[in-house]
Amino acid sequence: MVDALVLALDFGSSFAFFGHSLGAFVAFETARRLRDQGRVLPDALFLSAAPAPQLPPRGIPASHLDEDGLLTALEPTYGELIHELREDEELRELILPGLRADLQLVESHRHEDRAPLSCAMTVTGGTQDDLNRTELEPWSVHTSGPFALHLLPGGHFYLRDPEPKSTLLRLIAETLTRRTPTP
Numbered sequence: 001m002v003d004a005l006v007l008a009l010d011f012g013s014s015f016a017f018f019g020h021s022l023g024a025f026v027a028f029e030t031a032r033r034l035r036d037q038g039r040v041l042p043d044a045l046f047l048s049a050a051p052a053p054q055l056p057p058r059g060i061p062a063s064h065l066d067e068d069g070l071l072t073a074l075e076p077t078y079g080e081l082i083h084e085l086r087e088d089e090e091l092r093e094l095i096l097p098g099l100r101a102d103l104q105l106v107e108s109h110r111h112e113d114r115a116p117l118s119c120a121m122t123v124t125g126g127t128q129d130d131l132n133r134t135e136l137e138p139w140s141v142h143t144s145g146p147f148a149l150h151l152l153p154g155g156h157f158y159l160r161d162p163e164p165k166s167t168l169l170r171l172i173a174e175t176l177t178r179r180t181p182t183p
Helices: 002-008 022-036 067-078 080-087 089-108 133-142 162-179
Strands: 016-020 044-048 120-126 147-152
Touching: 002 022, 016 022, 016 162, 022 044, 022 089, 044 162, 067 080, 067 089, 080 089, 120 133, 120 162, 133 147, 147 162
Parallel strands: 016 044, 044 120, 120 147
Antiparallel strands: none
């Protein structure tokens, strides 16, 4: 996935990445790949609701489970969505293949220790998520630039609620404003 992104896109000279959950790993690995190729790095990385990549994998692999087993394994994180999927076969047929593919990406990811990135890194998570500060703070070793950690009200999908979403957008805007040189 990262190779395809880096090959297909011209990121320009000033950009930032935001990634939530699996997207945090994609954003992080894409930034590392850009660095490895001598290309422009993002001004900032915003990584949300994902444990630091050097930590042991969480839980048991679930991508291979049958439909009921997969829904049961996802229930603690996805909550209400799982109830909706159990009730709606058409929705299940649309959503489960993508969720299974996402899980396969997470389960197959192997972290490699490398030099830290030089861009700013902001890590966020929900105060009611089962991810905690001890799993989010270790992201700090992956940047030599500014690092910030913010816990916002809510669970794994805290950014769906208006108040934490507003706070998150403010944090992003403030970080990017500090990183953007004035004309």
